[in-house]
Amino acid sequence: MRVTFRILRYDPERDANPHFESYPLELDDRAVVLDGLVQIKDFADSALTFRRSCRQAICGSCAMRVNDREHLTCSTQLSEVVRDGTVVVEPLANLPVIKDLAVDMEQFWRKYRAIMPFLIPDRAKPAPEKEYRMANKEARHLQQFGGCIQCGACYSSCPIAATDEEYLGPAALAKAYRFAGDPRDSARRERLKIVSDERGIWRCHTVFNCTEVCPKGVEPTYAIQQLKKLTIRRRFGLPV
Numbered sequence: 001m002r003v004t005f006r007i008l009r010y011d012p013e014r015d016a017n018p019h020f021e022s023y024p025l026e027l028d029d030r031a032v033v034l035d036g037l038v039q040i041k042d043f044a045d046s047a048l049t050f051r052r053s054c055r056q057a058i059c060g061s062c063a064m065r066v067n068d069r070e071h072l073t074c075s076t077q078l079s080e081v082v083r084d085g086t087v088v089v090e091p092l093a094n095l096p097v098i099k100d101l102a103v104d105m106e107q108f109w110r111k112y113r114a115i116m117p118f119l120i121p122d123r124a125k126p127a128p129e130k131e132y133r134m135a136n137k138e139a140r141h142l143q144q145f146g147g148c149i150q151c152g153a154c155y156s157s158c159p160i161a162a163t164d165e166e167y168l169g170p171a172a173l174a175k176a177y178r179f180a181g182d183p184r185d186s187a188r189r190e191r192l193k194i195v196s197d198e199r200g201i202w203r204c205h206t207v208f209n210c211t212e213v214c215p216k217g218v219e220p221t222y223a224i225q226q227l228k229k230l231t232i233r234r235r236f237g238l239p240v
């Protein structure tokens with residue numbers, strides 16, 4: 001397959017502004033977008049900067065914007081995204097660019113840490129002899145949220161994250177529900193307080209972009225709606 005990669009390049013030490021550069025390539029019909037980037041780096045321009053690691057859609061490091069939409073480049077077939085022989089690759093949006101296709105994830109992680117992304121068991125109760133357990137039905141309900149690989153695709157796609165630097169964003173809020181909805185967790189009220197302040201769930205406009213682009217089938221929009229329901233119950237003194 002002949003395809004031209006148009007890549008948004010930016011080196012803050014050299015360039016005044018980001019600009020596109022084009023690379024005509026010959027690739028296997030089964031190639032994924034990442035194969036093209038690797039070929040450019042190996043044979044055309046070794047300065048091209050991007051992240052990748054597992055190449056199996058597990059590590060989440062190769063998320064980028066491909067033809068105006070977020071994708072994991074290691075699991076996106078070129079044949080599915082190429083348009084008129086061209087594919088346009090840009091860094092994730094809503095995060096500062098370090099260089100070329102690599103973004104600074106610090107604000108993403110800061111928001112992730114803010115929601116306490118870990119189980120807080122009730123220390124007043126005696127610890128179980130083997131493990132903290134939950135019913136199958138409850139586990140299945142939360143399973144999808146455990147599948148998040150923190151690639152940042154949802155954060156990049158969200159128009160609220162684009163306009164409000166403080167918005168916690170879909171990944172952090174989905175993770176908050178993963179624990180707020182867990183019957184083994186003892187910090188539900190505290191979590192609901194964190195996610196319902198001015199940075200949280202009420203800023204979401206139910207745009208669904210986050211759910212559409214998630215490469216792992218996680219539905220942050222659903223998680224945010226569930227958090228809103230729990231927050232309203234808490235506000236009216238109903239059991240949560």
Ligand code: F3S
Pocket residue numbers: 157158159160161169170203204205206207208209210211220221224
């Ligand atoms: Fe953003 Fe997803 Fe809400 S795209 S506005 S977090 S539904």
